[in-house]
Amino acid sequence: MTYNRQEVLKKIISKNNTKMVLLVMDGIGDVPLNGKTPLMVANTPNLDKLAQESELGQTIPVLYGVTPGSGPAHLSLFGYDPLKYEIGRGILEALGIDVEVGEKDMVARGNFATVEGDIVVDRRAGRPATEENVRVCQIINSKIKEIKGVKVQVFPGKEHRFVVKFTGDNLSDKLSDADPQKNGLPIVFTEPTVDDEASKFTAEVVNEFLKKLKEVLKDEPKLNFGLLRGFSKYPDLPNFEEVYQVKAAAIATYPMYKGLAKLVGMNVISTGQTIEDEVRTLKEIYNDYDFFYFHVKKTDSYGEDGNFDMKVKVIEETDSIIPEILSLKPDVLVVTGDHSTPAFMKSHSWHPVPYMLYSRYTRKGLSNKFDEFECARGTLGTFYALDSMSLILAHAQRLEKYGA
């Protein structure tokens, strides 16, 4: 597309008092097993009733046949062309644990690992308790503060995971992963993937950090080294609230999705760990925002586990909160996913994603069930997830006419 959708929309976006809820059931799309998908098997009276008042369709997250990661899939749903904007995994991890990242920062995901000599014997250091992780990060931060003028900080995640942040001028993220990927292989250092001064310099800094890390942690029995992946600088994304002229809140339980929302400029709201917690949060903040990104993680988790039955259960649990969301009288409610995660594939997939849009302006009445087949034959047709935001804004009466 030569045009930038957001640039087109900017010219016609207006504000009003409407409320829009984007309910993302992560990895919701599936493939029939014995003729039925989890959405077809699940008992979903509320979603099915909503389907009668909605328009259905199915979305392509990135391109036909392309299986998206969570980053590109969410960017699309938020209206950012995933082929234009790339987000490093390190950034996602950092934002997800509330690490501030700015223009001079370069971050990476870390694993604490156990090494014997120069051999990585356990890439996850025996999945330590998070407290262990916190303790070791404190040691590192007290002993390694700066390398070649570049400030260094580590931040504990869950279990073996951490984030390292390098802060300085002219840092590059064009670096290969410093991770042998398998146990039993020697330590790997990073290398610049492009031939420029910034990348060579940053690789030197990172490798110096790894050597110091080994020195500083040499007396630790398990967490005695670190593997680094997904080097990334902060991407320059247009601000969601400015582009769409909305106040936007994100309600999610998992770090990565909070990170994604923060990255585009949404306000990430603290919530609990269950879907019920998330609904409670939605109710509490409902008057303070007008766009709500509401993320349900476990549909994807169970899909990844190959657990068809539990995916069905999570769908039913999500179905049960629909009346609570509707009781808030949103002007637009979209129920969809970021991508498909067929249980029998145990992974993300390229399959189109079921999409349902409820508003008073829908061409409703064709469908009375929310599942992959109904969505494939819905009134919205098959469209790019990238088009979802303009559909939502249109149904919220927030788009002026284009041209005379």
Add this chain to the structure above:
Amino acid sequence: MTYNRQEVLKKIISKNNTKMVLLVMDGIGDVPLNGKTPLMVANTPNLDKLAQESELGQTIPVLYGVTPGSGPAHLSLFGYDPLKYEIGRGILEALGIDVEVGEKDMVARGNFATVEGDIVVDRRAGRPATEENVRVCQIINSKIKEIKGVKVQVFPGKEHRFVVKFTGDNLSDKLSDADPQKNGLPIVFTEPTVDDEASKFTAEVVNEFLKKLKEVLKDEPKLNFGLLRGFSKYPDLPNFEEVYQVKAAAIATYPMYKGLAKLVGMNVISTGQTIEDEVRTLKEIYNDYDFFYFHVKKTDSYGEDGNFDMKVKVIEETDSIIPEILSLKPDVLVVTGDHSTPAFMKSHSWHPVPYMLYSRYTRKGLSNKFDEFECARGTLGTFYALDSMSLILAHAQRLEKYGA
């Protein structure tokens, strides 16, 4: 789209003796009220019979969620990317009342207004009889002929509307509207919206014109000033007949649609004010052209009025002329709209537009009714209106194979 469709098509277009009719029922798409749209309610035996011989689909006029004005919507149907080609309102108005516009011209829509001192008290000068408008335009044309070397002419429209045309070298249309938009506010002069010599110069000319207008009309009781909007130069559009290698005729009753057709290079044929007049015209000129744009306005007008029942009536009236069109044995007959105008919304909307293509090469047999739901599930799927022209040409056997 990075490719220019017309450039791709040019390479494979061939000529033959086929006839193609594009029947545009303006604003035809709707949203169900009590479960049914006007197309579903209307008794349309001929359209339904045609559906059995046709392929159905639905089109996106510009982008998902984007409500188009008549200009962009028609450009799409004619195969011109509406995000690439912008047409000013002044141009549409000018062409619609048969004002010739060329490369050295810059035009604007005018309203005759009533001012008291410098305050605009009635932006439409009491909606005068068109004769009054004609009389006042004659006065202006006799007294104001040129400003700073730029030729000036005004042309009467209906009631309070007129068009002003400035002719000269290096005129710009990057000017703000000279219109306070509300009664009771002071006169507004135009300002250049970009910082260049041409825009500054043109703004001076326009403002000098407005001052002279006030002087010339100072003794008129009502039509004693003019408000100007939609300054626009002639857009540089590829010629429809050259691009598609057809002789094209436009049959429309309303100025704007004649203007749009003329703009792309179609031959606008004089006709009467009714659908029956238009069919008669089609028959008269059928041997002289091979592409016919046939515009039915009132489906949109009644949609804009919120008059569901009369929209149904116009659909039924249009249905009744289908046998007459088919009696001419067109090789391709497309029945569609330029956009949706749901009666309950009383305005254009973003909803996809029903589309039906009849030819001997259709994958017919899936549908036996022409309405929004059948079209959403039709064999053509959901596609951009921009793709309509190549579909029409293909079914007219006018496109060679692409590549070997």
